[in-house]
Amino acid sequence: MEKVGLGILGMGTVASGLINIIGINNSKITGSLNKELVINKVLVKSLDKKRDVNLPQEVYTTDAYDVINHKDTQIIVELIGGISPAYEYIKAALNNKKHVVTANKALIATHGEELEELAYKNGVSLMYEASVAGGIPIINTMTDNLCANEITDITGIINGTTNYILTQMAENNLEYEQAVKDAQALGFAEADPSSDVEGDDAAYKLSILSTIAFGQRINVRDIPKEGITKISKEDISYAKELGYNIKLLASASRKGDEIELRVHPAFVPASHPLSTVKNEYNAVFLKGNAVGGLMLYGKGAGSLPTGSAVLGDVMHIVKTGGKAKIDLKKENKYLIANKAHKQYYIRFEVIDKPGVLANIASIFGKNDISLASVVQRQKNGDETAPLVFITHEVDRKNIDAALEEIKDYKNVTQIASIIVVENFK
Amino acid sequence: MEKVGLGILGMGTVASGLINIIGINNSKITGSLNKELVINKVLVKSLDKKRDVNLPQEVYTTDAYDVINHKDTQIIVELIGGISPAYEYIKAALNNKKHVVTANKALIATHGEELEELAYKNGVSLMYEASVAGGIPIINTMTDNLCANEITDITGIINGTTNYILTQMAENNLEYEQAVKDAQALGFAEADPSSDVEGDDAAYKLSILSTIAFGQRINVRDIPKEGITKISKEDISYAKELGYNIKLLASASRKGDEIELRVHPAFVPASHPLSTVKNEYNAVFLKGNAVGGLMLYGKGAGSLPTGSAVLGDVMHIVKTGGKAKIDLKKENKYLIANKAHKQYYIRFEVIDKPGVLANIASIFGKNDISLASVVQRQKNGDETAPLVFITHEVDRKNIDAALEEIKDYKNVTQIASIIVVENFK
Structure with missing residues (x-):
């Protein structure tokens, strides 16, 4: 033979x-x-x-x-x-x-x-x-089986360490620091976990996937990154209450001649297939203009996979016979944009007295931010209370402008979290 | 060019x-x-x-x-x-x-x-x-990307019509007949839906997938089929209560030199990725001895996909260059078995009086069937009450032997349902 x-x-x-x-x-x-x-x-x-x-x-x-x-x-x-x-x-x-x-x-x-x-x-x-x-054959699926498709969106859970940490926080009600320690003890996180938890590892992988998807060299420097180090168990608990799970997503999407890229924690609807991706598992959800939505799920690391x-x-x-691929010249056809036109979850700590919600809502209104839902809860024996908003889709710059105004408002003691809510539109 | x-x-x-x-x-x-x-x-x-x-x-x-x-x-x-x-x-x-x-x-x-x-x-x-x-590239994934793996298990939701009907029954609390009518009105089911709802369509597809997976020609005649026509909204409601969704699964698995194949409705744990496959979507979950668990999810029909x-x-x-594939002679290496060694959900209607549960449980015991959970509920203003069991794993022949005995027991008015509970072990 x-x-x-x-x-x-x-x-x-x-x-x-x-x-x-x-x-x-x-x-x-x-x-x-x-x-x-x-x-x-x-x-x-x-x-x-x-x-x-x-x-x-x-x-x-x-x-x-x-x-x-x-x-x-x-x-x-x-x-x-x-x-x-x-x-x-x-x-x-x-x-x-x-x-x-x-x-x-x-x-x-x-x-x-x-x-x-x-x-x-x-x-x-x-x-x-x-x-x-x-072990997930995402690259060959894009280059081979889906080669007739224009890929418009990629949303991946492609870092097992962070997914393990977020899953453990959600399932065992742990703070971030404890979950990292547990992950380290079990070998799911490195002694210095920064390349995973800060999003660098996911950004490298996203640059590879988006280069293939869009036929344009996407440099890892062009991918804004936000890790999971600021995710608290309060955020995870609100996410659950509102029907979501928090996942570190690596996402790339193209609308017309603009591409948006990002590695960031996000609210993922509990009914979306990405929500069932737990612990060390990975998944990539993509949209092609012919195939529609397609997800590949499996083990993202390990010796045998x-x-x-x-x-x-x-x-x-x-x-x-190892035929060389076609020489696909990478052209810079698309602009790299950074509008982050998304829904947002925003959690404040506020002084618990009348008018605070109305004032914050009015600042949102002035900045063209409309609200999808509000959760107000009183903490026991505390002067401050959490106040949680989910906005409709809006550019990130509007959010930033509103928060700039809100941070000077004396009844807001803390802008605790700002997290994208992914609706997969 | x-x-x-x-x-x-x-x-x-x-x-x-x-x-x-x-x-x-x-x-x-x-x-x-x-x-x-x-x-x-x-x-x-x-x-x-x-x-x-x-x-x-x-x-x-x-x-x-x-x-x-x-x-x-x-x-x-x-x-x-x-x-x-x-x-x-x-x-x-x-x-x-x-x-x-x-x-x-x-x-x-x-x-x-x-x-x-x-x-x-x-x-x-x-x-x-x-x-x-x-649109799901399951065949080329098995023959190309996973060609280094021995595939041991395939579990597919590969009939969109039945998945649409079961999803609508679960989400809108519909009886089977109503859900079929709705699906027909929307074009998701044919005027004569029998090839879908009886499992024939899924059996054809499973014969193709399992032939590739096991390297042995699997004839559609060798695949036992059970459709969804007997699924009632009561079963769907118990499934939810117990933490499952009912799906029509096409499954093939190999243990040693035996292959088991089946198209059948089954309880799928709500936390399993196959549980999020809704309406007309399809998915195939498989296990390879190197890659581990892998799932592909997407649109199972339609013009563009x-x-x-x-x-x-x-x-x-x-x-x-359209190289011919290697001539893979299909050998009959494996036996087709039909033990259906699974967990089972069994729903009875019983006369609501003392001792009935104990008697049924004792017949199960005699037939080496051990129980994982029991739900007993009283119906309002009815003489009979539903009694629901989930067994541990057992061969189907033990279940059939027990039911043969139970059907003659006067306090059981109906053996209403027997459905496999898939635990993905």
Whole structure:
């Protein structure tokens, strides 16, 4: 049987997943390719470390170019992560006419266009399904099955750490700090969780998805980010009461020639499919002008799910002969706008006396903000009371103008929260 | 620019969707193919009918072989439906070395294996994404992105009509008959809805999905079917009370060397993503041994969504050069079992007097059925009262044996419902 040679750069959790799946599902894989996958070389940091995969010792090397230049290798799988040296290795592999499969979101978000052009010039494939949302085949679905669609909207829950924290806060009535500690203890959050909780990780992934969706290079710098660090258990409780769940959304939408992008916490209606995405699960909801609304849901991380995505790309290359994709020149067709024309949830702490609600409502009115609902509740034994509004759709600048006025109003002791309410219109 | 010729057999709603998408999204399509799609011939019943698509009159023909034999046509799209003459046309097209894309579930469920072999022999592709779940790319996801996985479970809501009826019953507290009438008035159900409400349509689709998942030809005859005609608003109300929604599920699962298949109404936990699939939407939840749980959700029918799936297949053929798939010989590796080892919801009407619950529970015990929950309620001004049980997992034969005994017990006036409770273990 014909053999296809693989070289793997890096030997972390995803690489073990990949190697283990090739072992466990070998007959399925060989049957559907009619070819045998052979791992020729694997780049490791140390040759002595004990590993949980079953490969002969001579496969391991500490020299990346043993992997990249191996004469019987057609496909290089990059699983080191980060920009350098992954960037240099992938360029060398592509220039060496090897197909490349990678799970590296930072690299694709930063140098994707250049690497795709290099792959095209060399007549080989560059695939990166595993760079966004782990096992969920969102990238290939957009580029392949939905390629007849103009994608107008993407709304993703694409960071498992923050989704785990928000789910635990909601289900166990925890404060943010406690939920982070629990997530760290269980390995769902890093010791320094900032790249997740500040929204950076989701922004990288959104830049990849929106670049594909709109055919225009979307730079991660152009994506406004707001993390989940200010979400309180009060907000989560009001969300529930009003029929919503709070989720960290990565969203991109196009109206006419304007694109809006954002990573932000948002109220998601309890009846929307994104609301059932809990804990470490991920999902991407998108709208295409032919297919309508479509959601993909699954595991956004982990050894086997991410390995499944990597291997899906590898097998796609083997099955199609690794035809280079069409050279899609990325044009700057669309303007990046930042109107944030949305519904908003706003929570104040106010002095509990007559006229306060009327005064705030009147300031909203002056700024063309109309209200969808109001919740006023008295706290026990407190001088202040929470006052919660949900507005109709309005530009964020109107909200900011109104709040600028409200913050000087002496009966408002705190503007506690401002959170987008997503209505999926 | 190079042209790719299409011929279309049939001119119904999916064909108009397809032709309209090619018109509306032309620049996206041409850009991603670097080739132009040209519709050479369309088979119609009458040349005189006014149509809602923009094609020159000379494209239409009433002779299928004008379409199939057109010298500049590489891809034939079959959208007639039914077995004959679609079967003969597709065979002629494949033998004529044309790639074929079809949305025909009955044909693929019945003759899929033979047609795939014929395509393979002729070195062309046969694709049928649109035959299951409209715009949702479930087939290509399984054959392409998840091809490294052994699929162990498929649970689909793949009939929009029944899902619409059950959603309306639940949301508006309607009896089945009323919900069917409403669905018919809105065009969501046919004048004779039996193929939908009896589960036949879902069984065809499940046979296609499970054939792909298990690599073994699953005949629609081997799928036990139970429709939704006996679901009452009482059952829906108990389901809600117990934390479930009732859905018509098409399910296939493999344990060891046994496969179980079934189309049946089932209790789905309210917290499961399948529970948010409402009205005409479809979804397929599957488990792969690497990817874990994965769900695809979207529109299961309609002109543009189904057209999107057809066009996705057409573009896939153009982009990959229409490589024939590997000839996957379907072996009968697995046994078709019918144990239905599940949790069950059972509703009785009983004479409301002491000892009845104890007697029924004791018959359950004798048949090795253990109980997860019991709901007993008194009806107002009635001699009988409903008595509802949810069992732990047990083979269906134990349930049937217990019910055989219970039906002779004089204090049980009716065995009103037996419905599977799906726990997604």
